[in-house]
Amino acid sequence: MAKIGVFVCWCGSNIAETVDVKRAAETIAKIPGVVYSVDYKYMCSDPGQDMVKNAIKEYNLTGVVVASCSPRMHEKTFRKAASEAGLNPYMLEMANIREHCSWVHDNKEEATQKAIDLIRMMVEKVKRNKPLQNIKIPVTKKALVIGGGVTGIQAALDIAAGGIPVILLEREPSIGGHMSMLDETFPTLDCSQCILTPKMVEVAQNPLVTIMTYSELEKLEGFIGNFKATIKKKARHVNVEECTGCGTCWTKCPTKVTSEFEQGLGIRKAIYIPFPQAIPSRPVIDEANCMKFTQNRCGICAKICPKQCISYDDKEEFIEIEVGSIVVATGYDLMPTSAFGEYGYGKYPDVVTSLQFERMVCASGPTLGDLQRPSDKKKPKTVVFIQCVGSRDPEHHKAYCSKICCMYTAKQTMLYRHKVHDGNAYVFYIDIRSNGKNYEEFLRRAQEENKAQYIRGRVSMVYQDGPDLVVEGADTLTNSQVRIRADLVVLATAMVSPIGVKELAQKLGIGYDQHGFLTEAHPKLRPVESATAGIFLAGCAISPRDIPDSVSEASGAAAKVLGMLSKDELEKEGVVAIVRECSCTGCQNCIRVCPFTAIALKDIRDKAGNLIRQVANVNPGLCTGCGTCTPTCPSRSIDLQGFTDEEIFAEINAMAELH
Amino acid sequence: MKEIIEKAKELLSQGTVDLVIGYEQCGDKQCRPLFVQKPEEADKLVFNEFCVHNLATYLTRPEVKQTKRVAIVAKGCDIRAIVNLIIENQSTREHVYIIGMNCPGVVSGKAPNPTKPHTKCQTCKVRTPQMSDVTLGPTPPESIPMDKTITHPDVEELKKKTREEKWAFWREQLSKCIRCYACRQACPMCYCNRCIVDLNTPQWIDTRSNLRGNLDWNIVRAYHLSGRCIDCGECERVCPANIPLMLLNRTLQEEVKEKFDFESGYDLEACPPLTVFEKDDHENFIR
Known part of the structure; x- marks a missing residue:
């Protein structure tokens, strides 16, 4: 005979203001099987938990219902308490009378009735609950970091520092990401490459880190602690082991291609390394442009290579790796500038993006740091910077703020003045956001010492007039129209999620928002976790961030990985599917719908070993208890423990009989 | 329907299959399923417009599943059921020997007067059966093209x-x-x-x-x-x-x-x- 205890929480006034908790507790006490029913101000407090523990012992309770907040909040708390009092934790259920009741209603009478119904349903369920055991699963002590920018590099370094082997995956030919393209960085004006390349070298030299460049995730199977990733290694056509990076091949290659690394301002060859400090410093053949692939001629690089390490027949390879945890640090792209016709990007060569400007002033850039405007190589005397291009523009583009543009624009005005001492830098802005350590001071320096002239307002259009560009805009502080003749216009375009992130997120089974930015498990309290256990997030993959934020998140995600992989076994909830083999027909519906490939066919054989039939079989380690399989079974032969048909049916009946 | 009888006899006597499921006549305008285990029983096999039954339904019966291999007389439409049973892991292509029947259409309505043509036959895409191990019977009228969308x-x-x-x-x-x-x-x-x-x-x-x-x-x-x-x-x-x-x-x-x-x-x-x-x-x- 069931002996159920019911504990109705006031949650201060959160519940008690809208629900007559006393009446609820008294009404529930009359349900057959309920031997104890009580209300209390804060059930989650220590005294509240003690009430549960004491009642379990005193009344020998077989089941407990705590009527309070969402189980997402305190189910763990109360199940732990129940377990400490000797009750199987799965014999405790929560009735959510806060989020599902008091917070969404204002009529006290009706809310009280609903609360009673909700509790009654859980009482009927818990009467039919069965004790379950947690499942222990082994852990692969190895991590995968996706994205080899500064965020991914930092995450890989920190994970390796904890003694865990890491695979660092990068789809481009070299690690380094966007940071390797920058000139100097705010707010300290240290050279980006000077601070990044030591980290790149460190990660390359670390014996626990395996760097896989020019590679992408093809497929992910498995679950927390036991992922199996298939990596697609794109055909590099260069034997990385044999190659010494001598450079003979790309010096002699006759095919010139605009360089992605130089943002279209410089050229590279069809066999190339993206930049001198690339890691690995091994070239790659760009099949789309190499004449050997497009026209089946040339072949100079293979002939000339002193170590014969070029092979045009290389095919992409697929490599399977097993890892326990994954960090996704896929970074960002800039919004395609074709979207901004009014600023004349693409039409006028002297309208450039902020990233192009970085390359124009960078000592390692195509002009070796000599600032020349693209059209006629002239040193620009007047530069107009336009902020919020595509950002903070919900009508046309992105509603969000790209966060870093205010600061890098200020920095770029400084870099400009350092190159052109008598130059004029104008900045069109909407608001200025400089909320970081030393950011405001940095901005003041740009304005006061470097004489950047800030104009609050939007630019309506940019057009060419002779050799100059004319920028027309509004100054909303003086309420006047502004017209500036400029030599160069720099657009601070919005940061967007990179191409392919949605597909990657689908492979990983993690969420993303309407902009393609990855979704955190909780925006405040679990900011570096995805909703899928074992997969963590860091950096601009989540939303626009600057370098300090990205790097700290990388360390945060690494700490999460290390915490998880420090254990030999992970414990997971016992809420998993179970097959009734006697009635299973082996039709494979459940196998096909299972998003976690947790179900497989099992052979049933007679004593002589002859195959009689096949049935579905659940791997409890893989099963997440999502329940997708159960409704698809035509004969109801697969059930979810903890949410069995019988339990759910009892809940529905309890509600239906009342009305 | 000599060719069905001959085929069934051949399959059974050579030990290719140990059961043939087909049709036998019962009354003027009615047929019924026939289960043939010995070559000499095969003489009753027929195929005509009264062979309405979808015999594929017997493939999932334990007695049939236990056979080493089973032959089944199947119209194009019946083979669709066999295909589904294989997809759903209830049978295997190797276990079933399909005696496919070219079919001009069967009757609908109930005995003793099943005279009107069956609705499904008017929209049939498989009058010549697909995937059969052997196809018997005279060439049927042309089927509706596979890519045509049927609305009833x-x-x-x-x-x-x-x-x-x-x-x-x-x-x-x-x-x-x-x-x-x-x-x-x-x-x-x-x-x-x-x-x-x-x-x-x-x-x-x-x-x-x-x-x-x-x-x-x-x-x-x-x-x-x-x-x-x-x-x-x-x-x-x-x-x-x-x-x-x-x-x-x-x-x-x-x-x-x-x-x-x-x-x-x-x-x-x-x-x-x-x-x-x-x-x-x-x-x-x-x-």
Whole structure:
């Protein structure tokens, strides 16, 4: 005979203001099987938990219902308490009378009735609950970091520092990401490459880190602690082991291609390394442009290579790796500038993006740091910077703020003045956001010492007039129209999620928002976790961030990985599917719908070993208890423990009989 | 039908199969299933327009499953059921020897006067059977092309009704159900050894022959068949209450065709669309 205890929480006034908790507790006490029913101000407090523990012992309770907040909040708390009092934790259920009741209603009478119904349903369920055991699963002590920018590099370094082997995956030919393209960085004006390349070298030299460049995730199977990733290694056509990076091949290659690394301002060859400090410093053949692939001629690089390490027949390879945890640090792209016709990007060569400007002033850039405007190589005397291009523009583009543009624009005005001492830098802005350590001071320096002239307002259009560009805009502080003749216009375009992130997120089974930015498990309290256990997030993959934020998140995600992989076994909830083999027909519906490939066919054989039939079989380690399989079974032969048909049916009946 | 008899004898005497499932004549205008285990019993085998039954339904019976290999006399439409059974892991292509019959069409209506042609034959895409191990019978009239979308006039009529009229229509039709489960027994796709209706902890479906239980049962069965029904019409043929079950099934199949561009039973590699998900599946049902 069931002996159920019911504990109705006031949650201060959160519940008690809208629900007559006393009446609820008294009404529930009359349900057959309920031997104890009580209300209390804060059930989650220590005294509240003690009430549960004491009642379990005193009344020998077989089941407990705590009527309070969402189980997402305190189910763990109360199940732990129940377990400490000797009750199987799965014999405790929560009735959510806060989020599902008091917070969404204002009529006290009706809310009280609903609360009673909700509790009654859980009482009927818990009467039919069965004790379950947690499942222990082994852990692969190895991590995968996706994205080899500064965020991914930092995450890989920190994970390796904890003694865990890491695979660092990068789809481009070299690690380094966007940071390797920058000139100097705010707010300290240290050279980006000077601070990044030591980290790149460190990660390359670390014996626990395996760097896989020019590679992408093809497929992910498995679950927390036991992922199996298939990596697609794109055909590099260069034997990385044999190659010494001598450079003979790309010096002699006759095919010139605009360089992605130089943002279209410089050229590279069809066999190339993206930049001198690339890691690995091994070239790659760009099949789309190499004449050997497009026209089946040339072949100079293979002939000339002193170590014969070029092979045009290389095919992409697929490599399977097993890892326990994954960090996704896929970074960002800039919004395609074709979207901004009014600023004349693409039409006028002297309208450039902020990233192009970085390359124009960078000592390692195509002009070796000599600032020349693209059209006629002239040193620009007047530069107009336009902020919020595509950002903070919900009508046309992105509603969000790209966060870093205010600061890098200020920095770029400084870099400009350092190159052109008598130059004029104008900045069109909407608001200025400089909320970081030393950011405001940095901005003041740009304005006061470097004489950047800030104009609050939007630019309506940019057009060419002779050799100059004319920028027309509004100054909303003086309420006047502004017209500036400029030599160069720099657009601070919005940061967007990179191409392919949605597909990657689908492979990983993690969420993303309407902009393609990855979704955190909780925006405040679990900011570096995805909703899928074992997969963590860091950096601009989540939303626009600057370098300090990205790097700290990388360390945060690494700490999460290390915490998880420090254990030999992970414990997971016992809420998993179970097959009734006697009635299973082996039709494979459940196998096909299972998003976690947790179900497989099992052979049933007679004593002589002859195959009689096949049935579905659940791997409890893989099963997440999502329940997708159960409704698809035509004969109801697969059930979810903890949410069995019988339990759910009892809940529905309890509600239906009342009305 | 000498060639069927000869083929059956050959298969049995050579030990290729240990059972042949076919048809025998019983009365002028009726045939019935025949199970042949010995070559000398094969003489009764026939094939004519009264061979309506979908014999594939027997493939999932334990007695048939236990055979080393079974031969089955199958029309093109019956082979669709065999295809589904293989996809759903209830049979294997190796276990079944398909004696495919070229088929000009079979009769509909019930004995003793089954005279009108069967509705399904008017839209048949497989008068020449696919995937058979041997094909017998004279060349039939040309089939409807595979890529043609079939719309049934009775489904069109039903669609014209308002929601209330449809509800009233089905209430009236399904209230006639006496819960004999003949539909389930005849259906080649209903092979569960324990049907959901026989489940009593909990009992999702009321087993009494009242309107609620009848709606539950027939709607659940139709739903279980969506994307799987191969339009053989056996449920409707065996229904003693004359419920237009095929109207219900065809409506769902046309829906599946429209939503997923899928017709079941033609492709051994295809899975019932409601049991798979693809990234580019329609999501317009989420509102």
